[in-house]
Amino acid sequence: MRVPLHLLAVAALTVLTQVGGLAWLLSLRTRHRMLVFVLAYFALSASASMLAPLFGRVPLSCGGSGPLRMQSWVYCLANRNYVVPELASAAADLAADVNRRHPGTLTLALDGNFPFFSGFPLLPHLSHDDGRKLDLAFYYMDRQGSYLRGVTRSPIGYFAFEQGPTxxxxxxxxxxxDLDWLQPHLPHYSPEPSRMIAMLDWLATDPRISRVFVEPHLLSTLGRVSPKFGFQGCRAARHDDHVHIQL
Structure with a gap:
């Protein structure tokens, strides 16, 4: 039974992190399997950040003091913070512009893509397979209307849906x-409208961005219209918990 289990582990780790399956294979013939797996995984992930430019990808920052960073270390640990340089530049310019309009704003990125190979799926997304798509977290405010810097309603930025007609x-x-069972357990924050509008207005006018997915009821609430703004379809994930942008 060990062979099928190891194959399952390799497949799952490859799907989730791209390099995890290779790290698992490297650890199989060792006495301290988990230790070797962890060391191999971090070594492969570190190597990925250096090799990714050869595949046309660059990593988005997981820390630092700039106006743009990944929402959680989970995305960096799973190697899901890679995009093509043009999209990295556009995301940085977006964050800088919103921060200029609203000083102290931190823009949080969610899933981008893996470091290697176009066409390699980034599950559960249907289209994040070429480094030209990126998800951005909403900006949130508390019940008193105060902006919550670097805060999202869910621990990973996804699945905290804003209810509206569909x-x-x-x-x-x-x-x-819909994850109805989860919604009552999430904080009662709301999208911060001035920063959300600043984000959408910038995306609507920047020539590098070709498509933006946001749920129609949110666009209606924020009063934003653009040929770039579209609906992802009823079989794809909801987009009233994040904004999807693509070159």
């Missing part, structure tokens, strides 16, 4: 999860 019927074969 034309999508329920369907079991879909990534449009």
């Amino acid at each position: 034309q999508c019927p329920p369907h079991w074969l879909s990534l449009r999860w």
Whole structure:
């Protein structure tokens, strides 16, 4: 039974992190398997950041004091913070512009892509497979209307949905999860409208950005219209918990 289990582990780690399956294989013939796996994984991840430019990708920052960074170390640990240089530049310019309009603003990035190979899927996304797409977290405020810097409603920035009208019927074969059981347990923050509007206005006018996915009811609430703003479809994930941008 060990062979199928190891194959399953390799497949799962490869799907989740791209390099994890190789790290698991390197650890199989050692006495201290988990220690070797962890060391191999971090070595491969560090090497990925240096080799990614050869594949046309660069990592987004996981820390630092700038106006843009990854929302959680989880994305960096799983090697999901890579995009093409043009998108990295656009995201940095967006964060700088919103911060200029609203000093002290921190823009948080979510899933980008893996460091290597276009066409390699970044599950559960349907399109994050070429480094040209990036998800951005909402800006949030508390019940008193104060901006919450670097704070999201969920620990990973996803799945904290803003409820509103939709034309999508329920369907079991879909990534449009509602996760109704989770919503009552999340903080009662709201999208901060001035920063959300600043983000959307910038995305609507920057020539590098070709498409932006946001749920229609949010665009209606914020009063924003642009040919770039679209609906991702009823079988794809909801986009009233994050903003999807692409070159």
